[in-house]
Amino acid sequence: MHDNLSLRGVEIPDDPQIITQKVKRSILAERYExxxxNGLPKFIDPKDRVVELGAGIGFVSSFLVTQMxxxxxxxxxxxxxxCGFIGRVHEANDISGVDVLNAVARTDGQETGTARFYVREPFWSSSLDQSPDYVKEIDVPEHQxxxxxxxxxxxxxxxxxEGGEAHLFDGADLANVQKVYLEVHTRKIGMRGIKKCFDDLSALGFAYDQRVSCGGSVLFRRVRGR
Structure with a gap:
């Protein structure tokens, strides 16, 4: 049994297997995410239907449900x-009915099977990129x-x-999505990767929303009348 940490109204089990000292310091200092x-209240409506790629420890999804x-x-x-820890976070916050899927999302046109995923410490450094050093590699199911x-x-x-955004939107079908909230990782994808994200989303009819975007957290809205 572990005590909980509290961050912006969300309870997070203080399990050192997941919440390492670096992660814990970030949570206690309220730097984590x-x-x-900070941007979510500026564009999220309670009626929204949200898919979160890279759900981490379930903090953002818990914030959306409990605070918004x-x-x-x-x-x-x-x-x-x-994925297992997300369930524990949701349980700690009396959240039910949130789907949690262990998967990697692929854009249209790419064959799906399994992806090689590289686990690192802290967990937020894990990615599809083989370098730098990783703790272990695992195969993860892919979904369109x-x-x-x-x-x-x-x-x-x-x-x-964590850098997988560079090619995620290349020719993607975003269906009925009206808002894309994207964390860009400059150190992983560089300026060319960021340009590609912006170009691909622009080609899909989305525009950068300066009023919400802050630092690496960038909001794109679908342009009406397209």
Whole structure:
């Protein structure tokens, strides 16, 4: 049995197997997902249907449900250990009915099977990128992003996948999505990768929303009348 840490109204089990000292310091200092969470109240509506790629420890999904009243959330996380922990976080916050899927999302046109995923410490450094050093590698089922969005009838997509965003939107079918909230990782994808994200989303009819975006957390809205 572990005590809970509290962050912005969300209870997080203080399990050292997941919440290492570096992660714990970030939570206690309220730095963990600070920019991302600060932006959510500026564009999220309780009626939104949200798919979150890279759900981590389940903090953002728990914040959406407990603090913003969102009733429909689906969490996609590549690390199966974190998928189990997400369930514990949701339970600690009396959250039920949130789907948690152990998977990697692929854009349309890419064959799906399994993806090689590289687990690192702290958990937020894990990615599909083989370098730098990793703790272990695992195979994770792949799903078409368009299928996930369509099946859930999502209108909001939140993405924090440690560099995997670089090619995620290339020719993607974002179905009924109206808002894309994206964490860009400059150190992973560089300026060319960021340009590609912006270009691909622009080609899909989305525009950068300066009023919400802060630091690496960037909101794109679908342009009406397209």
């Amino acid at each position: 600070k920019d991302e969470v 009243g969102v009733r429909h959330v689906m969490c996609i996380e590549a690390n199966p250990v974190l 992003l368009s299928d996930l969005l369509r099946d859930f009838d999502a209108n909001v997509l939140i993405v924090d996948i």
